[in-house]
Amino acid sequence: MPQIITRQQLLALIDSLLEAGTKVATPVARGEKAFFQYLEKGDAPLIDPAVFPVNSTKEFFFPRHEILYTFERQGTEVLVTDARPFVAPQVVLGARPCDAAALPLMDRVFGWDFQDRFYQSRRENTTVVSLACAAPDAGCFCTSVDLSPETQAGADAELLPIDDDTFEVRVFTEKGRILFGGKTSESDKTGRTGAAPDRKFDAAQIRERLQTAFETPAFFSEAAVRCLGCGACTYVCPTCHCFDMVDEGSVDKGRKVKNWDSCQFALFTHHASGHNPRHDQGERQRQRVLHKFSIYPEKFGVLLCTGCGNCVRGCVDGLGIRPVLEEIAK
């Protein structure tokens, strides 16, 4: 029997979680845009499949800024204190399926040779509830990267709209069962996932063509001219995971922090000598495409892109990754 929950019951569930001290992240409207964020007092959760939040849910697992350890000089000694990896349980609600599907991809990166406890403890302690898509927008291309709106990857449960005020709840894991246990009721109605976007290109063909991409930078020259070299596409991307580790504070007292970084910045590969092996934007664009469609797949067997289109929507110049991929596939 399908399980359902009304919008009101869902909001009550969120409230009870917040009251119990659990952090809950959902999309929230800000001006004309929506952003995934931890709910604060007075925030209205925006559970609407027609909304495409600007950012991805990756920040609740891999935050833009994280303290790794602190240091303090005490006389001739230096006291170093490890930051404790995150342990409190949290809920991410309303993730797009392509957002949730990015999590297993990130798991591989942060648990491959070095085990990143900061990332992993967040993953272990987070329940991810996705929200079925209503319809693709012009940026979506999940079907071109071996996924579809039907994917369950990375999600503990999924909400499928039946009408404006009712959702079918599909539970996939134990965490999902714990969250929704006793909160749903039986019904004969089932929710829907909207239409899938048209297939835009063949990822296998792209991977093959990229084998020679170092020699044919022509693929990237148009993108290089259009691209500003900002970090927007990589920061809104659910699968981009590059970071920088820096010291902050003073010699006497400070901290080592881990901050997001972007391969689209010229500074990313700028050597102390002044040399920059990726000396123009075309090479930086190539890096982003190669990493997602060649380097990562070679290592882990799957693509490092869920076709969510966040990068396309987030780019002021309407670029992002898809136009580049379409150019390569031509």
Next chain:
Amino acid sequence: MPFEVYTFRSSGKRLFAGKNTPHFHAVYGIIAHKQTIMQDIQTEMRNRAKELLESKQAGLVVGFTLDEYGKPTPAFITDPDDVGRLVWNDDCVRSRHNLVGCLKRDEVRKLGKPAVVVNAAGKRAFNVLIAESQREPGDVVLIDMEPEPRDARFDERYAKLAMLDTMSREERFAFWKKEFTRCFKCYACRQVCPLCYCTQCIVDKNRPQRIDTSATLKGNFAWNITRAFHLAGRCVGCGACSAACPAGIDLDLLNLSLARAGETHFDGYRAGENPDTLPIIGTFSVEDKETFIR
């Protein structure tokens, strides 16, 4: 005029038609004509671009085309047969993209002498670049889509600040805290700004690291306020930075506050409005009352 200007007056029509332009209604009266007029402007713009490229007066034309959402986005045309990609419509008129900002990029500079589609804000940005010795008049061909400087826009823009003016200090601080929390330091605002042309931005200098790279509240305040200060008396109010910000932060509010202060304290100075006026920052005069500099 200190630079080459192409205006579109040749056909005898007013070739700038914004949705809310009172002149437009006065001249043409009925809206039904507007579509055709916009198309004429577009055709004329394409022809001009083609002519510039064919005659090699320009190696590159920077104008607008439409992205997959149908929104105006910069187009870089080097082939005269490609001018059909150039678009001019109502959204381009309203667009806060400042195409002059594209010209600073190495990849764009490589394509040859540029011709660029500009509105009044674009022209003002170009004037500031000349005043600051970043460009020579004649370096760039301006394809001027707004031959009448819309002065009204200049006055109207401060109206936006009323919202901040009515807040107490504490409320303002709370407002900016909420806004800056969303900044993740993608630097899109800097990358689009025609006047952020430093080859190495202060945030990219790490010996020492004066501004935290962390996108924390402290790091974000440091970044956004430093950028606003660096644009004081220079920002032309195009709004490109606000439009580019994926976090939806209205950076205009910061820049406008400083522009208004400059206007109040420096005899109505408006950046780039008059190409012959010296910039208020970066100009030294022995009459300056601050003696520390001598």
